[in-house]
Amino acid sequence: MGAACQTCAKAEQSTKESISPTNVVAATPVQNEETVIKFLSKVKLFQRLPKDVMTTLASACVPVEYKPKARIISQGDDGEHVFLIQVGEADVEVNGKKVATLKANDYFGESALLRNEPRTATITARTDLKALQLARERFDLLGLRERLEFPQRKAVGGGGMNELVTKPPSPKTEQERQDMIQALKNNDNLMSVVSLSDKNLDSMVDVAWKEEIKAGTKLITEGDLNADYFYVVQVGTFDVVIGESKTAEEGGPQTVGSITTGGSFGELALLYFAPRAATIQARDAAAVWVIDRKHFKDILAESSTAMAEEYIKYLDKVELLQPLQEEEKAALGRSLTEMTFTKGEVIFQQGEKGDAFYILIEGQVSVITDGREVTKLKATPEKPSFFGERALLNNEPRNATLQVLSEVAKTLTVDRQSFDMVLGPLEELQTRGRQGKSKLQGKSAAMKVSKSLPSGRKFGLIPRKDLRRVGLLGCGAFGAVELVEHTGLGDTYALKALSKGYVMKSGMQQNVLNEKNVQIMCDSPFIIKLFETYNGTQSLYFLLEPALGGLFGKESHAKFYVAGVVNAFQHLHG
Numbered sequence: 001m002g003a004a005c006q007t008c009a010k011a012e013q014s015t016k017e018s019i020s021p022t023n024v025v026a027a028t029p030v031q032n033e034e035t036v037i038k039f040l041s042k043v044k045l046f047q048r049l050p051k052d053v054m055t056t057l058a059s060a061c062v063p064v065e066y067k068p069k070a071r072i073i074s075q076g077d078d079g080e081h082v083f084l085i086q087v088g089e090a091d092v093e094v095n096g097k098k099v100a101t102l103k104a105n106d107y108f109g110e111s112a113l114l115r116n117e118p119r120t121a122t123i124t125a126r127t128d129l130k131a132l133q134l135a136r137e138r139f140d141l142l143g144l145r146e147r148l149e150f151p152q153r154k155a156v157g158g159g160g161m162n163e164l165v166t167k168p169p170s171p172k173t174e175q176e177r178q179d180m181i182q183a184l185k186n187n188d189n190l191m192s193v194v195s196l197s198d199k200n201l202d203s204m205v206d207v208a209w210k211e212e213i214k215a216g217t218k219l220i221t222e223g224d225l226n227a228d229y230f231y232v233v234q235v236g237t238f239d240v241v242i243g244e245s246k247t248a249e250e251g252g253p254q255t256v257g258s259i260t261t262g263g264s265f266g267e268l269a270l271l272y273f274a275p276r277a278a279t280i281q282a283r284d285a286a287a288v289w290v291i292d293r294k295h296f297k298d299i300l301a302e303s304s305t306a307m308a309e310e311y312i313k314y315l316d317k318v319e320l321l322q323p324l325q326e327e328e329k330a331a332l333g334r335s336l337t338e339m340t341f342t343k344g345e346v347i348f349q350q351g352e353k354g355d356a357f358y359i360l361i362e363g364q365v366s367v368i369t370d371g372r373e374v375t376k377l378k379a380t381p382e383k384p385s386f387f388g389e390r391a392l393l394n395n396e397p398r399n400a401t402l403q404v405l406s407e408v409a410k411t412l413t414v415d416r417q418s419f420d421m422v423l424g425p426l427e428e429l430q431t432r433g434r435q436g437k438s439k440l441q442g443k444s445a446a447m448k449v450s451k452s453l454p455s456g457r458k459f460g461l462i463p464r465k466d467l468r469r470v471g472l473l474g475c476g477a478f479g480a481v482e483l484v485e486h487t488g489l490g491d492t493y494a495l496k497a498l499s500k501g502y503v504m505k506s507g508m509q510q511n512v513l514n515e516k517n518v519q520i521m522c523d524s525p526f527i528i529k530l531f532e533t534y535n536g537t538q539s540l541y542f543l544l545e546p547a548l549g550g551l552f553g554k555e556s557h558a559k560f561y562v563a564g565v566v567n568a569f570q571h572l573h574g
Helices: 002-018 033-040 051-060 136-141 174-185 188-193 198-207 267-272 293-315 326-335 416-423 426-432 445-452 500-505 509-521 555-573
Strands: 062-066 071-073 081-087 090-094 097-102 122-125 129-135 209-213 218-220 229-235 238-242 254-259 279-282 286-292 337-342 346-348 356-369 372-379 385-387 401-404 408-415 467-475 480-486 492-499 530-535 539-544
Touching: 033 051, 033 081, 033 129, 051 129, 071 081, 129 136, 174 188, 174 198, 174 229, 188 267, 198 286, 198 293, 229 293, 286 293, 293 326, 293 356, 326 416, 346 356, 356 416, 372 385, 408 416, 416 426, 467 492, 509 530, 509 539
Parallel strands: none
Antiparallel strands: 062 129, 071 122, 081 129, 090 097, 090 122, 209 286, 218 279, 229 286, 238 254, 238 279, 337 408, 346 401, 356 372, 356 385, 356 401, 356 408, 467 480, 480 492, 492 539, 530 539
């Protein structure tokens, strides 16, 4: 009992010290506990807490008041409190731009309860505002961290609360259209992810509007998650600046490049929902063509759909795949990956284990057996060639070496393991024929491996359409990780997206397959569980167990994490 009192006293003192006198207009008298509990039960952040925990939570809250225009938290500051609005409204600003208005029963600063990280937005009282303030330290001391469900809403500053502003398309001369099309073709990041047809390029040009930019204007700010626009420079020069948040002692901001007439920027954040990688600032007066996020993504999706339909036409010409039904060919078409090889490059070597099938759609290759060329294969999109298809049946050694003769050779490829995951073994499909029952009906690709899963775990039980995005957990080189919620059950998961274009560009295909296979085999409370895999038009997805929180600098926490890692290794290697 005495220890508990000391803990409460320490928490109370911490709370008193943490209230900032410059921001709080008044700390109001403590409210009736029943009134506070009733209010907290309406706040989505805490709705799933049981009543006994809600009572403890109510005791930890401190009532505060703010006058209109009072700044409550500032973007970039360290976060130590979450605020729950009881009465009034507050404006949300990201990088100086208003993105939302919060009202009664809403909350902000919630990430401060989970980890010590800078504020992602500035919150200013719009009207007289009454709120409850909860300090992270007291939250931890009262043991509430383990009982809290992660916030079931879109994160402030994550792009979910922005109202996309679009303008009518601007008129363009024929020369301006051609310049824009060439700029799009010259964007390596964009073209490595999706093949844009002439129709797609024309659609991009059609929806673009023109904007005049003053010298010094920042079109993009480093770290910003509100990625809404893609830009093509019509005239002028833009500086690429990184490290704007660094102090002079840390090296300060640095200009690392420039983008001039005919260049383009902003595509990466739109493609992968990643924070802006740099600040783009006009060096002098300039003009840009702007394409908004919705049109940009719609046109890319249209391109991916058209591409899959084109791939199906190639599959129709492969004799070994004749037993496939139309929906199976469509699924396989979506699984094909484009690979480009250069002159002299070996696609595969005689004697090595065959594990992938190739469709040559552009270029010429030499077929070499025992060091001697026996034939050449030449292809165009209208007349493709095929090789390596028997790898879909077995892993027998390659009977020839395939080497590129042309300057560039483009292929579409699928490995045997991916084929089996999507459709099942090809031998079974050949035995079944075109009239048999498709394994696609009522099953996801992951269901096909469920028999090999430990402890009766099954795949195919969570359709992607049943998942609702809650917020962004983080971004990496290959894509983003989002917190999602099952709309029917309320269970939360981490959905990791891997860009197909980036995976291919970095040669990480086998690593991704290995990651999936290892996680499928694991069944340990000390290893993140894999629940599903999904195949999208531009990305691969892993549906994972969410692991929220982080390292907090205490010895007990360090011991816990070290013990968890040791147990994970024991499971993997035991």
